[in-house]
Amino acid sequence: MPSWEDFKPFIVTGLALGGVYALSGVGMVVLYRATGVLNLAFGAVGAMGALLAWQLINHNGWAEGPAFLFCILFGGAVTLLYGAIFGPPLSSRDPLIKAVATLGLALILLGVMDLIWSDKARSMILPTSNNGFEVSNVFVNWTEVIAMGFAIAVMTVTALFLRFTKTGTAMRALANDREITATLGVPVRRVEAAAWLGSGLLSGAAGLLLSNLVGLDATTLTFLVISSLAATLIGRLRSITVTFIAAIVIGLVNALVTPILSISQYRDMTPFVLATIALLVLSGRRGSALSGRAG
Amino acid sequence: MSAAGATTTRSAPRRLRLPRLDAGERVRAVVILALLLFVLFGLPPLLSGYWISTSTQVAYYSLVALGLGILMGRTGLVSLGQIALLALGAWVAARLFFATGLPFPLVLLGAGLITMVLGVLIGLPALRLSGLYLALITLMLAGAITVALTATNFPNGGGGFLGHVETDRGAADVRRPLIAHGDTAFFRYTVVVVAVMFLIALVHVRAKPGRAWAAIRQSESAALAAGVNVTLYKMWAFALASFLTGVAGGLLAADSGQLFITSFPTSDSITLLAVVLMGGIYSLWGAVVAGILMKLLPAMLNNWGVAADWLTIVFGAGVLQVILTAPRGIAYQFPRDMARLGRLIYGLVGRARGTPVRERAG
Amino acid sequence: MIEIKDLTVRFGGVTPLDKMTVNFADGTNGLIGPNGAGKTTFFNVLSGFVRPAQGTVTAFGDNLLGMAHYRRSRWGLRRTFQTEQAIEELTVYDNVLMVLEHSPKDSRGNRDEDVLGAINFVGLSANPHARVGTLGAGDRRLVEIARAVVGSPRVVLLDEPAAGLPDEETERMSSVIQKIPQEIGALTILVDHDMSLVSACCAKTAVLDFGKLIAAGDTADVLRNDQVKQAYLGAEEVAA
Numbered sequence: 001m002p003s004w005e006d007f008k009p010f011i012v013t014g015l016a017l018g019g020v021y022a023l024s025g026v027g028m029v030v031l032y033r034a035t036g037v038l039n040l041a042f043g044a045v046g047a048m049g050a051l052l053a054w055q056l057i058n059h060n061g062w063a064e065g066p067a068f069l070f071c072i073l074f075g076g077a078v079t080l081l082y083g084a085i086f087g088p089p090l091s092s093r094d095p096l097i098k099a100v101a102t103l104g105l106a107l108i109l110l111g112v113m114d115l116i117w118s119d120k121a122r123s124m125i126l127p128t129s130n131n132g133f134e135v136s137n138v139f140v141n142w143t144e145v146i147a148m149g150f151a152i153a154v155m156t157v158t159a160l161f162l163r164f165t166k167t168g169t170a171m172r173a174l175a176n177d178r179e180i181t182a183t184l185g186v187p188v189r190r191v192e193a194a195a196w197l198g199s200g201l202l203s204g205a206a207g208l209l210l211s212n213l214v215g216l217d218a219t220t221l222t223f224l225v226i227s228s229l230a231a232t233l234i235g236r237l238r239s240i241t242v243t244f245i246a247a248i249v250i251g252l253v254n255a256l257v258t259p260i261l262s263i264s265q266y267r268d269m270t271p272f273v274l275a276t277i278a279l280l281v282l283s284g285r286r287g288s289a290l291s292g293r294a295g
Numbered sequence: 296m297s298a299a300g301a302t303t304t305r306s307a308p309r310r311l312r313l314p315r316l317d318a319g320e321r322v323r324a325v326v327i328l329a330l331l332l333f334v335l336f337g338l339p340p341l342l343s344g345y346w347i348s349t350s351t352q353v354a355y356y357s358l359v360a361l362g363l364g365i366l367m368g369r370t371g372l373v374s375l376g377q378i379a380l381l382a383l384g385a386w387v388a389a390r391l392f393f394a395t396g397l398p399f400p401l402v403l404l405g406a407g408l409i410t411m412v413l414g415v416l417i418g419l420p421a422l423r424l425s426g427l428y429l430a431l432i433t434l435m436l437a438g439a440i441t442v443a444l445t446a447t448n449f450p451n452g453g454g455g456f457l458g459h460v461e462t463d464r465g466a467a468d469v470r471r472p473l474i475a476h477g478d479t480a481f482f483r484y485t486v487v488v489v490a491v492m493f494l495i496a497l498v499h500v501r502a503k504p505g506r507a508w509a510a511i512r513q514s515e516s517a518a519l520a521a522g523v524n525v526t527l528y529k530m531w532a533f534a535l536a537s538f539l540t541g542v543a544g545g546l547l548a549a550d551s552g553q554l555f556i557t558s559f560p561t562s563d564s565i566t567l568l569a570v571v572l573m574g575g576i577y578s579l580w581g582a583v584v585a586g587i588l589m590k591l592l593p594a595m596l597n598n599w600g601v602a603a604d605w606l607t608i609v610f611g612a613g614v615l616q617v618i619l620t621a622p623r624g625i626a627y628q629f630p631r632d633m634a635r636l637g638r639l640i641y642g643l644v645g646r647a648r649g650t651p652v653r654e655r656a657g
Numbered sequence: 658m659i660e661i662k663d664l665t666v667r668f669g670g671v672t673p674l675d676k677m678t679v680n681f682a683d684g685t686n687g688l689i690g691p692n693g694a695g696k697t698t699f700f701n702v703l704s705g706f707v708r709p710a711q712g713t714v715t716a717f718g719d720n721l722l723g724m725a726h727y728r729r730s731r732w733g734l735r736r737t738f739q740t741e742q743a744i745e746e747l748t749v750y751d752n753v754l755m756v757l758e759h760s761p762k763d764s765r766g767n768r769d770e771d772v773l774g775a776i777n778f779v780g781l782s783a784n785p786h787a788r789v790g791t792l793g794a795g796d797r798r799l800v801e802i803a804r805a806v807v808g809s810p811r812v813v814l815l816d817e818p819a820a821g822l823p824d825e826e827t828e829r830m831s832s833v834i835q836k837i838p839q840e841i842g843a844l845t846i847l848v849d850h851d852m853s854l855v856s857a858c859c860a861k862t863a864v865l866d867f868g869k870l871i872a873a874g875d876t877a878d879v880l881r882n883d884q885v886k887q888a889y890l891g892a893e894e895v896a897a
Contacts, residue, residue: 038427038431040434086615086619089619090618090619093618094426095427096371096373096425096426096427096430097618099427099430100373100430100568100572100614100618101614101615101618101619103375103565103568103569103611103614104569104611104612104613104614104615104618105611105615106565106611107562107565107566107569107607107608107610107611107614108607108608108611108612109611110562110565110607110611111604111605111606111607111608111610111611112604112608114602114604114607115602115604115605115608219560219561219562222562223438223561223562226434226435226438229431229434229435230431230435233428233431233432237427265442265445265446266442266443266446268438268439268442269438269439269442269443271435271438271439272432272435272436272438272439273439275431275432275435276417276420276432276435279420279421279424279428279432280420282420282424283420283421283423283424503755503758506744506747506751506754506755506758507755507759509744509746509747509751509755510744510755512744512746513742513743513744513745513746514738514740514742516704516706516738517738517742519704519705519706519726519727519730520704520726520730520734520735520736520738521730521735521755521756521759521760521804522727522728522729522730522731522756522759522760523727523755523759524727524759525727
């Protein structure tokens with residue numbers, strides 16, 4: 001059994017990763033609550049943004065700052081475009097169908113990414129990864145701090161936004177009942193567009209941070225979304241706070257298992273294990289009766 | 296007091312109801328049988344080794360597609376982890392093969408049953424909650440199985456539970472059954488097994504489970520009100536899909552001999568979903584189309600030096616198109632598209648010839 | 658006899674059923690009330706889709722609420738819905754067979770006869786092996802009735818069975834419903850807005866308004882009741 005000293009550096013990586021999962025999870029939950037769409041292409045969009053940034057820096061001579069900004073904006077633009085085209089015609093369909101549709105987007109992006117960049121190993125180091133500070137004998141780089149800090153910021157801002165702004169309240173109303181909200185004169189399309197855009201920007205940011213914390217590889221980045229999805233599932237696709245906490249826990253557990261050599265190879269099963277436990281608890285509580293709406 | 300017929304005819308025990316075939320269906324059965332015979336005996340002489348091997352893959356991937364198609368088409372449930380279950384089935388088959396001296400059909404059966412049990416165990420908590428949760432948990436399962444198999448690798452004659460030994464230390468192949476050792480022979484064997492599995496699926500669809508699934512698709516509450524134990528039948532569909540996938544895994548194991556986790560990328564589960572949707576989830580034929588899309592087309596593109604990624608992009612667009620244009624769930628799309636394509640070609644040919652083409656309605 | 662006592666349903670901030678207490682006798686009973694009165698909620702409680710906050714339902718001496726929803730059909734509860742629920746992909750025969758194979762009250766006996774018997778009972782002239790999707794609206798509604806009467810049910814709940822049908826189909830439906838007590842022997846509760854249908858089929862009727870029971874008794878008396886008229890007039894004109 002590894003010692004406390006062995007675990008310490010993984011607490012930092014765990015918190016940083018968990019932070020990115022958290023901001024991804026929050027992005028997905030907000031979008032889901034506003035539009036009923038769980039964007040399974042969230043990771044793929046971020047991956048493509050990161051690869052584009054890499055391309056711009058290494059082949060087109062862009063400076064890092066504008067390239068990173070491009071990545072984030074790309075995420076917002078592609079997601080918004082998808083939402084504008086495929087949101088309205090599918091708006092009355094079951095959430096499952098809407099989620100499956102986003103898989104279409106994911107496949108397209110995966111195909112494009114593989115076509116252009118194929119599997120070669122690449123790296124894109126954010127300038128913040130080279131500097132940092134020491135806390136209790138562990139080196140913490142600024143990227144990790146940004147990941148964690150950004151996650152907290154996103155969660156706080158989102159919570160405040162949803163509660164106190166007009167658009168935010170409109171989003172909450174939409175999540176509750178789309179039809180009634182529309183009849184109240186809320187500009188539904190515009191509010192949804194805001195949700196798509198916001199969630200898209202977050203996917204770009206997540207892609208950027210993950211490409212740094214994990215690696216710049218289309219498939220890996222695309223399917224890291226599984227960890228964030230586990231968090232959203234634990235949050236019942238409803239609670240931003242629970243999603244946030246779950247994501248941090250997933251990131252932490254995943255990282256902390258690394259030094260435990262006997263199971264280290266299986267650490268990436270964490271999202272599945274935790275999600276299954278959550279599901280068992282949930283389904284146990286619900287029992288077997290369907291709850292119905294008043295007839 | 297009860298409806299006519301309640302005066303019990305105690306003398307006649309209830310006979311096993313075989314599905315009745317009317318004239319149209321009898322014709323179709325003959326056509327299918329003819330097609331099967333052609334594939335078994337007429338096709339192999341026409342194909343080179345590469346294409347026989349590809350056709351074998353088409354056959355057992357059709358089986359995986361059949362499982363997913365039944366799940367989606369009959370109960371509206373989505374699994375994003377079928378390829379991981381395929382890998383699991385292959386693992387179980389390999390382990391059984393090396394650990395026991397069981398004849399190959401029993402290995403296949405074992406792979407099917409064990410995969411079925413795992414599928415049901417995973418699916419059960421999610422089945423009662425919502426379709427979206429099930430899709431999510433299967434996606435996570437896919438990731439988990441991939442991680443686990445990357446760590447444990449596949450059995451290849453080694454000892455211990457995992458049965459894996461480094462390749463330079465005497466790894467063995469999963470061997471094909473003695474009667475089907477060569478590629479052509481194994482192709483025929485696979486086709487026969489797959490045909491039997493399709494038959495099992497057909498029997499399900501035509502009998503009590505199929506009727507219950509149809510009721511569930513129409514409306515879960517009406518199904519419940521009619522006495523259908525909805526959770527049980529959803530689980531049954533999930534179990535059947537997992538069983539079929541496990542058997543396919545066994546066939547794959549014998550086909551490849553040596554198994555590697557890289558043959559089962561997570562993205563394949565998504566691709567499978569796409570081709571199943573495009574092939575048409577309501578008809579069992581859709582599964583065959585899906586198998587062709589998934590394994591034959593890439594082989595053809597490969598042959599012509601075109602990157603298979605273009606197919607991935609097309610499949611992604613296919614998903615969007617199918618979902619957009621199928622209003623009440625997703626059914627009958629491909630035959631309709633093929634009909635439209637046929638009319639388009641007919642029209643183009645007519646125009647090229649300079650003859651006026653009359654527009655057919657609808 | 659079905660005894661309902663203090664049945665209350667609360668949902669969100671609304672109380673769709675409020676201490677409903679009424680007995681339904683053998684034969685065909687009407688249940689009427691303006692839109693939103695709680696009639697479908699009541700059926701949903703009986704079907705098991707909605708859990709009441711309090712109250713009991715005792716049907717022929719059995720505690721209905723204690724049974725899991727899909728088991729109630731096996732007990733002998735059948736129901737039709739406001740929206741069409743006949744399974745379009747299946748044949749008429751299979752539609753009725755499906756109900757029978759999931760709720761056999763008498764598992765011996767010839768299923769084929771039971772299915773055809775139910776189809777004949779509703780007077781469906783279409784080929785039993787035709788797909789329901791190819792039938793007209795009136796025939797589809799009759800298929801739903803056939804599903805509701807097959808297999809010796811004890812209680813049949815009909816939720817606006819003639820909704821959306823033209824007058825002559827409604828007539829057909831009415832004569833079929835009137836046959837149920839004698840030929841099927843099930844206790845029937847009919848919810849509908851069509852007062853002539855209710856008058857023709859139901860000896861007794863109960864009236865709900867805002868979740869509360871406001872009248873119950875002989876149908877003719879109930880329809881003349883001032884409070885009932887008020888309840889309807891409050892929302893719309895009533896064609897008495």
